Amino acid sequence: MSAHIVYDSVPLGSVIRYCDGTARPPARFRKKLAAWESRNGTGRLVKKEPPRTRATYSSPAYFTLHEGDFGQNGAVIVSVRRTYSVESDLRFEIVERPAIGMVRVLQDLGDSPELVHLARDREAAERWLANNRYSRAYLEEVSADEVGADIIEGRTAA
Template sequence: MSVMTIYERAPIGAMIAFRNSVPRPSEEDADALAAWKKGNGSGWLVRCTPPRSSIIWSVAGAITLLPGAFQMDLDAAIAARQAFPLDSDLSFEVVRRPVAGEVRVLQEYGAHSILLYLAPSMVDARRWVEESGHINIRLEEVCVEEICADVIEGRAA
């Protein structure tokens, strides 16, 4: 599916795979393999940024993925994130959707929020927030109604 479909339909906290049409190079060609990995991989959907514009400037919208595991170190997490503009020509797929009972730990950034952690339970989410020391946090539990609405409205993959 396209990046726009992910932007419009995938829930924050979903695991998203992305790929280009280039075959994987051999392990011996380190430079080609590194370039290939930039266009092929997976990550947690942590942010959907809408397009913005003014009279003077314009910024395309994007989705942001976090590869690997969630971290308490925000600087390391920011460095690891990868943004894909809404006009990306890569192919995307929802690998895993958040399940009922999981809790999104979101940090507010002005009008937008970003997923810092997807906790298995509310107790774990509160513990993670306490240990991490992050501020401007909002906890959002994934509920059965959200999952049902995704299925009924055609957002479930």
Template sequence: MSVMTIYERAPIGAKIAFRNSVPRPSEEDADALDAWKKCNGTGWLVRCTPPRSNIIWSTTGAVTLLPGEFQIDLDAAIAARKTFPLDSDLSFEVVYRPVAGEVRVLQEYGAHSILLYLAANMADARRWVAESGHINIRLEEVCVEEICADAVEGRIA
């Protein structure tokens, strides 16, 4: 599916696979393998940025994925993120959707928020926030109604 479908239908906290049509190079060709890995992998959907424009500039919007696991160290997490513009020609697929009872730990940035951690439950989310020391945090529990609404409204990507 396209990155636009991910933007429109995938929930924050979903695990997303991304790929191009190039076959994986052999382990011996390290440079080609590194280039291939930039366009092929998985990551947690941590942010959807809407398109914006004004008189001077405009952006197409984007989705941001966090490869690997969630980290308490915000600087390391920021460095690891991959952002894909909504006109990306890569192919995307949802490989995991958050389940009821999981809790999104979101940090507020003005009108937008970014997922810092997907906790197994509320106690885990509170523990993570206490250990991390992050501020401007909002906890959002994934509820059955959200999952059902996604299915009924066709947002199951």
């Protein structure tokens, strides 16, 4: 699917795979492999930003995938996120959608909320939020109407 469909239809918390359609180079070609890995991977959809128009410039809508956190002894040192414009030439695929009843912990920053945690239920989300303080955080349950696989996969509901 295109980046535009991800932005328009895929719910926050979904795991998305992205690729450029090229074959993975052998490990011995380190630079080529590093370049390939920057255009082929997987991440969780954590943010969608609308297009911006200002007097001096405009930018298209974009979304952000969280690929992972790296650190030691429970401390996150680096959080890897990649942001894609709806004009991206990459192809995207949904690997996993959040299940109905899961609860998102969202932080209200700027124009759009950002996913900071996805919990299996409200109790787990409240427990996580009590241990991880975020200003302007709130909970949102995943509902049946936002996990519409038929629209995303190009089928129409009967």
